[in-house]
Amino acid sequence: MIKCGFCGHEFDEKDGVAACGCCPLHITCDKSKCPKCGFEISKEPAIIKFIKRKWSEYND
Amino acid sequence: MSGRLNFKYDTIIEDAVREIDELLISEYSISKKSISLLVLQRDKDMIDKIKKDEENNFSKIISIVETVERQYDKPLNYVISLNRQKKIGEISDKYIIRTEKKENSISDFLSGITMNITTGIPVLLLVLYFGLYQFVGKFGGGTIVDFLENDIFGKHINPLVNGLVSTYIPWNWLQELIAKDYGIITLGIRYAIALILPIVGTFFIAFSIIEDSGYLPRLAMLVDRIFKKIGLSGRAVIPMTLGFGCVTMATMVSRTLETRREKIIATLLLALAIPCSAQLGVIMALLSGQPRALLVWMTFMVSIFLFVGFLTARLMPGDKPSFYMEVPPLRWPKISNVLVKTYTRIHWYFIEILPLFIFASVMIWFGNLSGLFPFIINLMKPFVNLIGLPDETAKAFLFGFFRRDYGAAGLYDLQKSGLLSPRQLVVTASTLTLFVPCIAQFSMMIKERGAKSAVAMAAFIFPFAFLAGYALNKILIVFGVML
Secondary structure, three states, rough: OEEEOOOOEEEEHHHHHHOOOOOOOOOOOOOOOOOOOEEEEEEOHHHHHHHHHHHHHHHH | OOOOOOOOOHHHHHHHHHHHHHHHHOOOOOOOHHHHOOOOOOOHHHHHHHHOOOOHHHHEEEEOOOOOOOOHOHHHHHOOOOOOOHHHHHHEEEEEEEOOHHHHHHHHHHHHHOOOOOHEEEEEEEHHHHHHHHHHHHHHHHHHHHHHHHHHHHHHHHHHHHHHHHHHHHHEEEEEEHHOOOOOOHHHHHHHHHHHHHHHHHHHHHHHHHHHHHHHHHHHHHHHHHHOOOOOHHHHHHHHHHHOOOOOHHHHHHOOOHHHHHHHHHHHHHHOOOOOOOHHHHHHHHOOOOOHHHHHHHHHHHHHHHHHHHHHHHHHHOOOOOOOOOOOOOOOOOOHHHHHHHHHHHHHHHHHHHHHHHHHHHHHHHHHHOOHHHHHHHHHHHHHHHOOOOOOOHHHHHHHHEEHHHHHHHHHHHHHHOOOHHHHHHHHHHHHHHOOEEEHHHHHHHEEEEHHHHHHHHHHHHHHHHHHHHHHHHHHOOOHHHH
């Protein structure tokens, strides 16, 4: 789940991506758009996701 | 046990609902009261439906809506929402027991301060002073840029590249493509890494802290009253704030605004008076050594923003915007959140600008080689002279046509060589800020507002930028403003 930095609304990543299709910059853009207010929120980069996953595997 | 909710709106709304209800003849799958309320709120789909289904009574229904609208100074969807909110408050007060939380009292106090007009403006100025001026302008644009520009590129990379190119490449045209004055490495990559990267990096850190603290929705509440004067509402804070990151994306976000009028005003103001992060940072870096010059630039940009917004709102008829939102709690920014947000934004920005800066270098190289570049610069000289600037600034303006931040970076080189007085620096920075940001933003304007509106806006912006620059130069001379 992603939390909007503007209105605090929590939404699924796929709902955020859906709003970006028409933007010419979306190919290189790592952001999600809040479906409620339209604010752009940075998605968690793959490298951070990878580190978190490895960290939780290590702890398990 | 369940009971039916006996909910009544205020008398004017209830009377209007009853009148519309009587005029609705056709059968509907939802209650006629709901339909009447949607019509009163000018719900587009419902109005289209009753226009078709209630052909004979449609004009009478619209006349009732207009009569009710005249009795309130706020839009009816706002009035109806307030009625509902009041009832919800009454119900929740009956069944919810509230306990005072002492640990939230500081947060509540700070939250109140940021939204109150008398205390909120000084807080905003403090945020701008420490976040933008000190951190982005002085630290990012001063200390880090000086190090990368003078020590890394100036003393090591550029001399090395120039030396290697002169030794191993016999053809002058190829030498100039890679190195020397306008080369891909010595100009394009230098601008991107030594100038733009530290500036956008520090800007994104400051922006992520502000975003993570929950200050932005409070800023929206604070400026709502001012924005209403220029035909916008607090909701427009979203595209306006995002515009300080990237105006292209912010132009797309303007579609979330309520009315067409708001969308057009926001698009125009974004293209005209909101500098993107890189441009803002370079201007901060250029002017942070001369606080009075920076103050003049800021005052000028805010005045243009308000003046053009006010004028457009008067010239364009349309519905009044309304704005209300639930404000999330104020909180301490989390370091991990700030780092992730900053990393993501820098990553995206760098991937976007590096190819464009290299492309611009190649275009300029080609322009120089073919003679097109000196020809255009010669054409532009009378215009830059008219606003009190030396011939050399024509080059920065030409860069500015590619991208506003590229032009601002060109300005940085001019200032370093001591060609501009503080007055000329302010006039150039102001005129460049008013330009249409870049080709991507222009294409987004076409996509969002249509080709006709986009071309009309660009046709207004370029002459207006020079005219405003001319007026600023004259004002500074006539009043003998020392910068």
